[in-house]
Amino acid sequence: xxxxxxxxxxxxxxxxxxxxxxxxxxxxxxxxxxxxxxxxxxxxxxxxxxxxxxxxxxxxxxxxxxxxxxxxxxxxxxxxxxxxxxxxxxxxxxxxxxxxxxxxxxxxxxxxxxxxxxxxxxxxxxxxxxxxxxxxxxxxxxxxxxxxxxxxxxxxxxxxxxxxxxxxxxxxxxxxxxxxxxxxxxxxxxxxxxxxxxxxxxxxxxxxxxxxxxxxxxxxxxxxxxxxxxxxxxxxxxxxxxxxxxxxxxxxxxxxxxx
Amino acid sequence: xxxxxxxxxxxxxxxxxxxxxxxxxxxxxxxxxxxxxxxxxxxxxxxxxxxxxxxxxxxxxxxxxxxxxxxxxxxxxxxxxxxxxxxxxxxxxxxxxxxxxxxxxxxxxxxxxxxxxxxxxxxxxxxxxxxxxxxxxxxxxxxxxxxxxxxxxxxxxxxxxxxxxxxxxxxxxxxxxxxxxxxxxxxxxxxxxxxxxxxxxxxxxxxxxxxxxxxxxxxxxxxxxxxxxxxxxxxxxxxxxxxxxxxxxxxxxxxxxxxxxxxxx
Numbered sequence: 001x002x003x004x005x006x007x008x009x010x011x012x013x014x015x016x017x018x019x020x021x022x023x024x025x026x027x028x029x030x031x032x033x034x035x036x037x038x039x040x041x042x043x044x045x046x047x048x049x050x051x052x053x054x055x056x057x058x059x060x061x062x063x064x065x066x067x068x069x070x071x072x073x074x075x076x077x078x079x080x081x082x083x084x085x086x087x088x089x090x091x092x093x094x095x096x097x098x099x100x101x102x103x104x105x106x107x108x109x110x111x112x113x114x115x116x117x118x119x120x121x122x123x124x125x126x127x128x129x130x131x132x133x134x135x136x137x138x139x140x141x142x143x144x145x146x147x148x149x150x151x152x153x154x155x156x157x158x159x160x161x162x163x164x165x166x167x168x169x170x171x172x173x174x175x176x177x178x179x180x181x182x183x184x185x186x187x188x189x190x191x192x193x194x195x196x197x198x199x200x201x202x203x204x205x206x207x208x209x210x211x212x213x214x215x216x217x218x219x220x221x222x223x224x225x226x227x228x229x230x231x232x233x234x235x236x237x238x239x240x241x242x243x244x245x246x247x248x249x250x251x252x253x254x255x256x257x258x259x
Numbered sequence: 260x261x262x263x264x265x266x267x268x269x270x271x272x273x274x275x276x277x278x279x280x281x282x283x284x285x286x287x288x289x290x291x292x293x294x295x296x297x298x299x300x301x302x303x304x305x306x307x308x309x310x311x312x313x314x315x316x317x318x319x320x321x322x323x324x325x326x327x328x329x330x331x332x333x334x335x336x337x338x339x340x341x342x343x344x345x346x347x348x349x350x351x352x353x354x355x356x357x358x359x360x361x362x363x364x365x366x367x368x369x370x371x372x373x374x375x376x377x378x379x380x381x382x383x384x385x386x387x388x389x390x391x392x393x394x395x396x397x398x399x400x401x402x403x404x405x406x407x408x409x410x411x412x413x414x415x416x417x418x419x420x421x422x423x424x425x426x427x428x429x430x431x432x433x434x435x436x437x438x439x440x441x442x443x444x445x446x447x448x449x450x451x452x453x454x455x456x457x458x459x460x461x462x463x464x465x466x467x468x469x470x471x472x473x474x475x476x477x478x479x480x481x482x483x484x485x486x487x488x489x490x491x492x493x494x495x496x497x498x499x500x501x502x503x504x505x506x507x508x509x510x511x512x513x514x515x516x517x518x519x520x521x522x523x524x
Contacts (some may be wrong), residue, residue: 008517019437020430024435024436024438024439027436027439028439028442028443031439032443032446033442035443035446035447035450035455036458037456038308038454038456038459039450039454041312042310042311042454043303043307043454046307046308046309047306047307047308049324050306050307051306055352101404170281171278171280171284173281173285174281174282174283174284174285174288175284175289175377176288177284177285177289178284178285178287178288178291179288180288180292181288181289181291181292181294181295182295184292184295185295185298185299190295190296190298190299191299191303193304195302195303195306195372196302197302197305
């Protein structure tokens, strides 16, 4: 376990070196946060409550979105897939410990840094300036922290699953572009999942992508926080099993070229 | 376009043709992204009745114009986008370009032609056509205004990329701020400017003229007035303001090159 913790901290420290990219990331997040806030403030002049959400809940959604955005859509998305393609990944196979565990530990370390420095400060500032619905009791705060941590794990697993396409096809970047639009939309990154019609709403609220944004928002606003955490944990475990199965197959399949 | 640039673009196109499946997947992905983005305001309008008084198809027209312009710009803009150009400078490859008897900017624009963005432009145009048709405003006159809007948006995006590339000569990461200008501007222009505060509206109409490229032409086509100063009457200002913005970006590029002292080894 100590080895994985060391890798986690190595990932965390590595990401802390990219100060300029962090500043730009924060600037972009804040800008889009302001645009989205303005949009929903305008919309809620026409209605008080829509699909069970009032303006406070939706503004909380907007700023939780800004927090998790830098954790889900990160800049190093291609590193793993590219290393599989170039063959550099072979070095990973001879290192001690489980390959998957090591990869996830480093990735999680890097995204934890993004969460702590790029995401959370924005939420704090937005919470001071705007009327958001954030937990004020210690158990509520702990649950939100847990939910954001589960979001980071789910995002790492998702990235691994996408990246592992490189074991099978050289067109993995194409597949990622192809799937990105669906992920972006069904994850609720364009419009809150509560606004989806019919069955699509159910998929958005409880489906495999719900742990990225929809569930953290529910935990933050205190709408069935405990059950939201349970659903999130379930999807993290299912995704972990999927990652494990994919890694086991890929390890047998991988052919290393060169000397 | 002189022959070396045509030859460069041709070579890049042939290399893209060698992996048709990748191109197909990425192009389809671009179409999906535009479609999903156009779906968002329709969902919002179905829940709220309108967005600041705009119907679903009216907002979709804004998104369509913005994405068509962005697609057109990125077909040639890849060579100067912050990620690609940052590497070109950092790895010392820009020195090689400077030694060639060509215009460095035209070289960069033609050597990295990206066909997938044709599909983003086509998807954007499709979205515009759908909205114009369902609003019953499609005519040769409005089509001309919308086409001019898309081309202006393309010039806007290219100008921000040129500004970003010029900044790259000073700091490799700083240019990401230019990307924020074009992405952020496009994101902002995807909704009617009534949504934003008067300060934001002013900045993104006259200083960063994305509002003039997208919002004002759509106002003209829909024959409606915007808040404050904004209205179809501003359309004649578009070529002037955009010309100044584009001119300043070229000026920044020239100053950047003069300032450039080589990197890499």
